Amino acid sequence: MDNSAQIETDLRAEGVRVTRQRLAILHVLRMASDHPRAEDILTRAKVQDPSVSQATVYRTLAMLEKAGTVLKNEFDGAGARYELAGGAHHDHLIDLDTGEVIEFHSQKIERLQAEIAAELGYDIEWHRLELYGRRPKAR
Amino acid sequence: MDNSAQIETDLRAEGVRVTRQRLAILHVLRMASDHPRAEDILTRAKVQDPSVSQATVYRTLAMLEKAGTVLKNEFDGAGARYELAGGAHHDHLIDLDTGEVIEFHSQKIERLQAEIAAELGYDIEWHRLELYGRRPKAR
């Protein structure tokens, strides 16, 4: 079954207009295998639609984030990095040498987090787990 | 034994000058039970020494961070928040209603993180774990 246009359908259902610019930005996010910054998204979106502006990229990303369609990450404090929320929840491992971002998931850690929060009297709404490491040099 | 001036001693040993401004900033960090932002630190430091400037706060925090004396956190993307590194390692639970930051530590989670990284072929250098939650309403 083809659900590649599901996001657009959902947006329309919420009364959000599906514009050329938004389609270009969504296309970029769908194609991205990295976690691009706003600037990267702008550059790539302009390929498909040169009229896209920086302001629209930021406004669209904010809109999609609020809608739960995209996730905003702040890995290194040098500007946010975005990804489509589509798949299963995951955390990130950032390679300190290459900057590469690896996604992973651990049900055990998720469970432990919930337990710890419960002990402190809290319900977790969301969380952020980032591991920063290096691939040991082969010798 | 009194080691309240250990940081100053260490800094001097590294050839770093212990100035009035730096003492004021260190004092603020030692007194803080919250995780103040640069702006808060400036305001509080000015009480003890009105000559402290914004530039010096940022320069001193950067210096202390590099020295491993302070930890820089970026909880909400609205400016970094600092704390003295002195104690044991811990992670943070942020109360979404009050903004309060609670520190916690779990040896189990630390261990799991290392295991996961190892499976992916990495050694963890450092990590960031933040839980965002709410205290369930009593009923």
Place this chain on the structure above:
DNA sequence: CTAGGTGCAAACTCTTTGCAGCTGA
């Protein structure tokens, strides 16, 4: 047709930096 979206450029927030004068060791 018209409410919502857009480009442009200016404004904002947080942080960094160049420079000339100051000061701790």
Place this chain on the structure above:
DNA sequence: TCAGCTGCAAAGAGTTTGCACCTAG
């Protein structure tokens, strides 16, 4: 003494916003 530190103010980086025009539905 004098290298390192400081305040000031200007510059940067990333993001947000006001406004007049545009366009999807």
